[in-house]
Amino acid sequence: MALLEVKDLRVRFETHHGTVRAVDGVSFDLEEGETLGLVGESGSGKSVTNLALMGLIPSPPGVVEAESVRFKERDLLALPPEELRKLRGNRIAMIFQDPMTSLNPLLTIGRQLTEVLELHKRVSRREARRAAVAGLDDVGIPSPERRLKQYPHELSGGMRQRVMIAMALLCKPDILIADEPTTALDVTIQAQILELMRDLQERHGTAIILVTHDLGVVAGMSNRVNVMYAGRLVESAPAAPLFARPLHPYTAGLLASVPTLDGDPEAQLFSIPGQPPDLAALGEGCAFQPRCDFAVERCATQRPTLDPPLAGEPRLSACFESARLREGFSPAAREEKA
Amino acid sequence: MASEENKRWDLGGAQDAKRLLRESKAHKGESLWTDARRRLRRNRAAFWCLVFLFVFALFSFLAPLLPIPSPKALDTSAGTALEPAWPWTTPHLAGEWDPDTFPNDADVAPGVLPSRAYGNLLNDGWRHQTVLRFHQESADIPPEPLLDWVEGVAGRRARVGSLRPDKEGGYLRYLCLPLDRDDAPRVDFEPTGVSGELLVWRFPLAEAPPGRPAFGVVYDLNLPEGLPPLERVGVEARTRRIELFLTPAERPAGVSGMAYRATLPRHIEGSAALVLVNGVGYPVEGGPPLPAAAAKLDLVLAPAQELRGIEHEGLVDRLRAAAPPPPGATLEGATHENGYWELGAIDNWMLRARVALFGSWQTGNWMGTDEKGRDLFARIVWGSRTSILVALAAGACSLLIGVIYGAFSGLMGGRIDNVMMRIVDILYSVPFIFVVIFLITIVNEYRTELEDVYGIDREVIFFIVIGAIYWLTMARVVRGQVLSLKNSEFIEAARIMGASTPRILFGHIVPNVLSVVIVYLTLTIPAVMLFEAFLSFLGLGIEPPKVSWGLLANDGTKAINPLKIYWWLVVFPAAAMGSTLLALNILGDGLRDALDPKLRGKD
Incomplete structure (x- = not known):
């Protein structure tokens, strides 16, 4: 039994311009201590998926439906709001993309750290303080006692992100949702933060959902990678095989658009042609079909399901033409074709 | 040699750095409030404005205790407004008032007015006495037996007042029992x-x-x-x-x-x-x-x-029940005269304390008088009470109602926000001047009933109107701020941390809005004072003989004419109001800076 089981999660927003299906039938499992990468371009529904898990989709206009979202055998969608609130920050924590704006500028670090404990654990102020010091120490912040009394603007970006991580981990949550945790940081700090997350995961056994559009980060961190496009999962596979051989044209395109050191320095960087579709006006078929080089006739009318491309294979792909991708695909080949 | 070299290039940077380090060490770990207080104290202008406002508020609160003339004591004997009489030019009463040697007994009667130089309890505005009226058939009856009779019953010293013919062909003899x-x-x-x-x-x-x-x-x-x-x-x-x-x-x-x-x-x-x-x-x-x-x-x-x-009505009862007065005179009635309007218990207490402290001594007309002979300084001090009260009421309204309403509306968003803001719009569109006129008319019509049963008089109406208006803009301002804050990541973070809505509202959003609120408050308070002045100018606010800065300003503008410039009637009230408003503004500025954590530890 997995820690978190999501089956057929759907989130739609009823707007004036029609129904936007931000998340459309996403299913995945998360095991204890596992890192799940969630990849996709902006607007593909990654963040909405996470917010839906935490019950934070504003309603109206949002509507969340699912066959089941089970966290430790409890159905998250059926929980009363108060129960869900107790779960948030306690069992499921989250860290944000931009550490610069994710801390309340008016409260000290200590105040914000102890607030989590205050909300979820019955601890005295002194204990909370001690826990906060330990938490800061855990994420490698020097002289944590002094930091407790400082305000967010007195810390650097990396420090603040560490504080956010410390805050998220203070209650020893089962799941940590990291929503692009390193996007706003420079590369050296990125590495430190990722290293820190991996280290903490090993020590606490926390499962991580790592949302990012940085494929390098995903490759280094994740056990399993889910690729989202237009609110749907298009591919789900263990990290290594996915990067070795993507079985969905969108994944392939994403991989091709990563600049590599051994590539031709003169060549133009590859980009997927076209624009992401309007989520309010999705057709019958595959959402990626208009931008896809592999598209065949039925792609426009029929929606591919997320299935193992070969029977028994431990990965899933939602593409009719995954066999062609397997045969051989390289950006170079594509360039020639273009 | 080397040290000399060093010295030459030492521009004091090391010293500065040391000082900075020391200071920053000293300020680490201060709470936001300690820090704000320290920085406010460092900000000289704001600090002194705070002191000024505090002293001012204290003065206006202690008005009954101050040895100043009554703000409503009329003296039309001069026939015009009198120039400021500086303390060193005016003869003030030296020593105590001695009731036995006090002259002008005959003048001590209702409506008989004072000699200016001798401020005292009996004849100046500080009149706090019971005046007894006796009807007598002829003017020849000596007052002494009457006096003895009254003193015998009242158990205290009384004074003989004037004798006047009444309408029925008889005479009225006045006797006073002053507060002493x-x-x-x-x-x-x-x-x-x-x-x-x-x-x-x-x-x-x-x-x-x-x-x-x-x-x-x-x-x-x-x-x-x-x-x-x-x-x-x-x-x-x-x-x-x-x-x-x-x-x-x-x-x-x-x-x-x-x-x-x-x-x-x-x-x-x-x-x-x-x-x-x-x-x-x-x-x-x-x-x-x-x-x-x-x-x-x-x-x-x-x-x-x-x-x-002085137990006024009880005294009359006692006099009636006691042995009949000396022949020829009958007790007609009595009035209780008070140099002020109706005062509350604390003010009455202070008034008595004033007598105990200063006796009959009071200041002269240091700031001159208005054309009815009322002391301007006293009127400014007593008028500030109204202005400060109005300002406090409006401030409290916009703080309590405005901030909570606006924050709630902004946070809820959607339909609730829409409805709440439309309510504000509707209230905004009400022409409040008409409402005030309407209400005041009603109050005047059913005056006694409203005042006796519900305690609603003009001032209450005034406060209701201020309460109704002055939170509106604050609600809008706060709502706008909250809308922009609501989607900021730290609010999202708080939500994800599992904080409840009230906690997010009061723990995270409201403190972030506070600096705007404070600045807006410092704008609201002067605006309210002006609104009060405006309504009083229209005759809808404070009623004479009560006094407010608005009335004073109004009097001042009337007093300027081509023939004679009564400059003190303009200068002093304007200075009082202007300095208060300026101090409020500077203080507001200082508070905003002091409450900004980004400036923490800096000067």
């Missing part, structure tokens, strides 16, 4: 431990004696067993004074009663058998018999000095 030094509160009279409640024994109406039901105040009294339960009756807010009615029969000799008066709260029916004042009990004549257990109360009758003061 002995009427000031004494230590043993100080109402310590006042519970603020009225305790009465209530009896069915049928058993009540004819006439006025009596009741009294009881302060912290241990009651023996066996007495009927004391009923605690909350004193209505409007009941400012509690009157003690003592009929002559059981009044111990020399006790002249109590200075606390009140109208009986309407919901108390019946009568008391015993009146307790400060633990001193008086049985009531014609009241129900005292319960046997009352004997255990160990009632003490107070010696004369302990209960002093």
